[in-house]
Amino acid sequence: MLSILSKLAHVIQNIQYPVKYDLGSYIQVLKEINAVKLDSFSDHELKELSSDLKRQVCNGVSPDKLLVQSFALVRQAARRVLGIKPFDTQVIAAIALHQGKMVEMQTGEGKTLAAVMPAYLNALTGKGVHVLTFNDYLARRDALWMGPIYEFLSLSAGYVNEGMSTSERQNAYAADITYVTAKEAGFDYLRDFLCMEKEIVVHRPFHYAIVDEADSILIDEARIPLVIAGNVAAGEENLLHLSKIVRGPRHGSYWELTTMIVAG
Numbered sequence: 001m002l003s004i005l006s007k008l009a010h011v012i013q014n015i016q017y018p019v020k021y022d023l024g025s026y027i028q029v030l031k032e033i034n035a036v037k038l039d040s041f042s043d044h045e046l047k048e049l050s051s052d053l054k055r056q057v058c059n060g061v062s063p064d065k066l067l068v069q070s071f072a073l074v075r076q077a078a079r080r081v082l083g084i085k086p087f088d089t090q091v092i093a094a095i096a097l098h099q100g101k102m103v104e105m106q107t108g109e110g111k112t113l114a115a116v117m118p119a120y121l122n123a124l125t126g127k128g129v130h131v132l133t134f135n136d137y138l139a140r141r142d143a144l145w146m147g148p149i150y151e152f153l154s155l156s157a158g159y160v161n162e163g164m165s166t167s168e169r170q171n172a173y174a175a176d177i178t179y180v181t182a183k184e185a186g187f188d189y190l191r192d193f194l195c196m197e198k199e200i201v202v203h204r205p206f207h208y209a210i211v212d213e214a215d216s217i218l219i220d221e222a223r224i225p226l227v228i229a230g231n232v233a234a235g236e237e238n239l240l241h242l243s244k245i246v247r248g249p250r251h252g253s254y255w256e257l258t259t260m261i262v263a264g
Contacts, residue, residue, distance in 0.1 A: 026092045029068065033091060036072035043080065043152075049073055050153040057124040067098060070121045074149065078113060081148045090114040098122070102214055115210050116146050123155055123176040127207035132182045134213040136161045143179040150177055160184050169202040182217045186226045194228070 038046065050073060053066055063070075071091060079085040086094070090110045093103045094117035105111045115131060123129045133139045143159035150157045158175035160168075162184060169188060172178050185203075192201045211217055 023092060026095050029095050030088055030091055032068045033072050033075070034088075036069060038072060038076040041076070046073065046077060046080075047152070047154055050155075054124045054126075054154075058126070063098075063121050063124060066124070067095070067121060070124070071095070071117045073153065074117045074120050077149050077152045078116065081152050082145075084113060086110065086113055086117070091117065094118050097210060111212065112142050112146060115212065116149055119177050119210060120150065120153060120155065122208040123150075125207065126176070128173070128175070128204060129177045129207065130185060130209040131177060131179045132185060132209055132211045132217060133179055134216055135181060136184075138212070139179040139181055139184075143177075160188070166200055166202060173202055173204060182211070182221060183226070187228065190226060190228050 038049075041049070049069075053070055053073070056066060057063060071094060075086050075091070087110065089105075090113055093105055093109075093111070093114040096103045097115065098118035098121060103114075105114065119129045119131055131142065133142060139159045140161055143157050147157040155176040157177045157179070158172035160172045160178065160180035164172070172180070173188075188202050192203050195201050
């Protein structure tokens with residue numbers, strides 16, 4: 001009986017505080033990443049390594065199996081391009097993000113740089129990655145700041161801001177990594193449903209996303225629904241046609257609908 005109660009208490013505690021404090025598994029992966037030595041590689045060799053990783057993913061190799069090498073590669077690229085080498089804490093955060101975990105990092109700990117590693121790894125599929133930021137300024141800043149790392153590794157980065165045209169949005173979403181606010185991405189998703197032509201749809205099929213400022217986006221902003229409202233002109237011909245259909249059937253007769261008629 002006591003063992004059952006003990007297990008029940010443990011389950012309840014995990015529900016109330018679903019925080020993982022044991023970093024042992026992450027430390028082991030970190031050691032493997034640190035063991036990869038790329039200092040002697042030339043820029044061309046690093047680019048070739050990136051291309052090889054992308055070929056492996058396209059040939060069916062799981063990104064999980066390429067995490068160690070790809071994270072070490074991004075780390076080296078960041079040092080060469082920006083002069084910034086991600087710290088171990090940032091690498092651990094990147095590992096957790098790739099695994100779909102929520103990571104808490106204080107201001108100044110380098111969340112923007114930490115997100116580059118899982119973004120790069122999951123962009124190797126060619127299916128696109130969204131990095132959802134809190135505002136337009138951060139979307140543009142982070143894309144321009146981290147963009148050179150992706151470009152060094154033969155990937156593209158773009159950003160979406162309010163006021164952009166349809167073609168600009170299409171180009172941004174077509175990039176390997178797209179920085180965009182959750183609000184803009186959400187409204188673009190809704191607008192795509194209103195498109196009557198495939199050529200003006202901006203989104204492509206969703207694949208992987210990293211949410212920055214998750215508490216604000218998933219809690220604060222989530223309380224306000226995204227709504228697109230507008231006027232629809234009434235179609236007199238459809239209304240007249242419907243009135244004739246309503247007056248047509250007689251008692252005892254049966255009709256089978258074969259087409260959809262939309263009024264207004």
